[in-house]
Each structure stands twice: as structure tokens, then as C-alpha cells.
Amino acid sequence: MKITLAHGSGGASTKELIEQIFAASYNNPVLDMMEDSAVVDGSKKIAITTDSFVVDPIFFKGGNIGRLAVCGTVNDLLMRGATPKYITSAFIIEEGADTKDLKLIAAAMAQAAKEAGVYIVAGDTKVINGNGGIYINTSGVGFIDGPDFCSSRCKEDDVIIVSGSMGDHHAAILSHRMGIKNDIVSDVAPLCEMVLALKNKGIEVHAMRDVTRGGLGTVLNELADASKTCFELEEDKIPVNEQVRSFVKLLGLNIMHMGNEGKLVAVVAKKDANEALRIIRESKYGENAAIIGSVTSGDGVVMKTAIGGKKKVGILIGEGLPRIC
């Protein structure tokens, strides 16, 4: 069935769409009440985040916009040291979109929510004029039940760990858009297991960020700025899948500005670095984690190249690849 503007009217067609697709996929006692707000248990301190997803294409190797929308918001909560609890799901649908696609997307959201241990507790559906595009906003609430992580807490001698290979999601989306055939798969994933394990084992994590739009270069510059330190990296320690490395070389891209959707960078006290690496490597989605450098005095992000030189790593300037998430 094709979506029409009537599906956004708030009347009978909207009700039908919600019941047949969203409520059917997400069903849980809170959402099923169909009230203006969900009422749920809270906590003394909470984390709140929001993210819209406009990825093009909506289905890609390794996932779709629905899985992305849940993982992105779950990961943003985790990055502050919160345990993700509740997610909202708001669709803006262009007329002409197919309900078959909406069903697949809603199912992927339900599956990702289950994997991440969160409930989808509230939703909204709007329809706009257009050509079948689908956009999703997910907002999330998590509980802070220990120390929260914060960019400004990075300190000299801290160790920088990434949880796996860089650039996979970006390269997968770009390959799709350019019609290049390869086996590159998006890394979109919820990082609950590794983050909650680090917390539970009492690892002294100072800051944590997921490496999305803007790439590792942009994220590390933001951390360096916020903590007034220098992030010193070793180029040959940064994990990159072979196919992605070739792809990046072929197109003249910069791996430091390529987005991922299932990777984090953790800045950890030196004493805990090896244990942190072990925990991440043993967790789902963390098998290729690596220590890539350390925090020093100074500012900005500096990379030691394989041949012994040093270069400054900037933030992404200009367009990058639009609509990767």
C-alpha cells in the first residue's frame, strides 16, 4: 500500500497505519496505552538525547534506517555512561512511501530495541508531500546509575581506545550510492554490551563518544578542545578493514573523516587501559578494538605516521558525504 497524505490526518487512516505497522511491531504495555505521553519508572539522574535519521538509501548492506535510528540513540545514551531505557520513534513519511518498507523498518527497530534492552514507549507519524522518502527521529532516556562520562575529563596520560575498524558505514553507504559492487557492510550496532561491561568492571573511563558523522578526526578534536589536551595518535594502530582501506585509497577519501555507526572511542585512565581493551575485545562488536594513542599536553589532534612524521588532524570541513545517517 502506498502512503497518502490521509495517513497523516490524525483520523481513521492514521490510526490504521499506526495499529497495523508501528504498534504491531513495537508492542509493549506502555506503548499500547496509546496516550499522549508514556508514563514510566524514572531514576534520580537521567540522560536525554535526540537524533533524526535521513540516511539515503534507507536500506543498505548491514542494516536499514530503522536499525540505525535505534542504535544511534542508544549509543548516544551509552556515551554519557547511561543505561539506555526508553526510546521514542517519530516517523516523517513522504507520500508515496510503501507500507511494505515501513513494516521492514519497524521490525528492524523492534529487533534493535530488543537487542539493546530498551522499550519503544512513544511514537508519532506525520506525512508530507514528496516522493516516498522516510525520515525517523528517535529520542532516548537512560538512567545514570554510576559516574557519567564527560568530554572535559580527558587527562594527560589517558589512553585512547577505538572499539573497531573505522569507516565501514560510510564506505558502505558511499558504495551503494556510487553503484560500486563490493562486500563492505555497515557496522551499525548498539554498543550496550561493551559499555555496560566497562562500567560494571569499574574501569575508569573519562570520556566516550561514538564515532559517527564527521569521523574520528572530528570527534577527537571535540574531545581535545573540551578537555584542553592534545590527542596523539599512531596512524598504523587505527584499525581499518582491508576492503575499506582500498576503497578509501581509490577515491582519495580521508579515513579520519568517515562515519561509523557501531564504533566508539573511549578515553581511559592509563592504569585501566589494557583491562578496558580486553573487555571491549571480548564483547559483541568489539573484537577489533585497539589502543590508538594517548592524551598529552598541548592541543588538537596529532597523528604519528607510519614513516615517523607527524601531521595535524583537523575536523571535517565542507560537505563530506551528506545523509550517511
Add this chain to the structure above:
Amino acid sequence: MKITLAHGSGGASTKELIEQIFAASYNNPVLDMMEDSAVVDGSKKIAITTDSFVVDPIFFKGGNIGRLAVCGTVNDLLMRGATPKYITSAFIIEEGADTKDLKLIAAAMAQAAKEAGVYIVAGDTKVINGNGGIYINTSGVGFIDGPDFCSSRCKEDDVIIVSGSMGDHHAAILSHRMGIKNDIVSDVAPLCEMVLALKNKGIEVHAMRDVTRGGLGTVLNELADASKTCFELEEDKIPVNEQVRSFVKLLGLNIMHMGNEGKLVAVVAKKDANEALRIIRESKYGENAAIIGSVTSGDGVVMKTAIGGKKKVGILIGEGLPRIC
């Protein structure tokens, strides 16, 4: 300045846009941290809601999409008996949108948030291809610090109160789209004062809903369904502004299916009905509140007409007016 896809890259242009427009308008200590999630105080029970806004036009008599986005979400929290606390603000912007408009919209959001007593604690900005359209998702968290309201609690003999005239927002948007000149103004407003006053005075409110997309007919049918009761209304008690009444007549519209953005319907225990009416009338945006009927046994929504007949009121079927919110 015109928005380009580069403003959605996650790099330098995104940072500039966020700093110059959104952070500059919303600034508060939580948002200013610019982390992946906001960490804030919580509460034992919380309410969560989400709503996207795709209104066309984005500027209309009585408000704009920004004011609408804050009020809509604040009102959804209030309708469950929650005190609104935190709001997120996620923009999906089509390339070609003007930063001048974004500034006006962000300023309206900041002003509405201030009026409603909520902080904007998290944000997101995405840019898509298109023709300058602007879409906003706001999600909200409120604290439940007393009984929550719930549709299924409506009981026989309860009294039905609306907080003011029906159809203003809908008629204002439609007038704009049709190029009809009149003085009809959208009623978009945050309803904190009246709702929190009802709570503080201990009024026995069973259910409360804001009367938005789908109109009073759709909302009351949902309440009647959820509580397995009949909602009996008196047609001549339903407040409608004179200009709106003429407009509705001229175009052959049904006032029961027209959306508002600053009106609620409260279902109140009979013993408290007059006191509830007085409280709402004394509050900001409530001066035209009226008792419009009562809850009886049976099902559905029935209207006693001015000439003594009875007719069934259905939910909105079909398109209605798309993109009113």
C-alpha cells in the same frame, strides 16, 4: 544565508550552524555541554512523549512551527498529569532554507520553552535535499508527582470541559493556504498554567487530552472507546469564535474534526466540575472554557443539537487538512 547539504555533514559547517543559531537561542548549562546526551535530574516516575511538526506554512498568524513544536510536546506531557521539564529539539532542514527563518523559529522555541518552564536540553540537525522546507521533532520528559491522568478512567456522570473555542488553529492554517483574508489567529499555546492549577487544587481529573489533529470528535471517540462509556455533548455549548463559525459554514467543514494547538478537553468528576471550570477560566488561555456535556453509559460520542435532535459524532475519516501541525 542559505542552508546547503554541508550544514548537515557533522563537520565545521554543522558546528557553525548549531553555535550561531540553536545554541545561541536555547543556551542553558545542560545544552551548552554539547555532549552526546544531556544528563539531568530525574524523578521516580516520568512521562515521555515525541511529536514531529511538518506544518505548512511554517509561519502563520499567531505563531510559527517553532512555537508549535514546543507547545505541542509540552501539552502532551501535561495531558498525562506530568509537569513538563525537558525538551529536545531536532531539525530536519531541506537545503535552500534560510538561516533568517531558522533564527526566528529557534527564538520562538526558546520563548515558548521559557513560558512553559522547560529546558531545551538536547538537539540535532540534519539537512536533506529539497526546497527549503523545515521539519522539527520535539520530544519531552516530564515528572509525575501526583496521580497521572488516563483515558480509561472516564466514568459515568463525569463532566466534559473544553478550555476554549474549537478550530482556531485549523482555520488559521487553512485561511493562509487558501489565501483568504480574515482575522483568524492560531491558538497555539502551552497549557501549563491551567493544568498545573487543576492538579495543585486537587481537582479530580480522570482524563485529559489536547484537541489537535482529528479534532474534538476524534479525541472524544478515543476517550469513549478507552473507557467504554458514551460522551454526550450539547452542540450549542461548544465554544466557537464567530469568525471561525462563519468560515466553517462557508466551506462546509465540520468543527468537530478541526484541530487546535492550545486547547484541551478535561473529563472531571461531577463534584469538582464547577471548580475546575472556574480554575481553567481564570488561567491564561482558558477564558472561554465551557462545560460541553457529560459521560453516560453506552458508547461513542453523541451530540444533542440545538433543535433537540441527537446525532452520532464520528472520528475523522480520510484526509482532513494535511500538515496542520
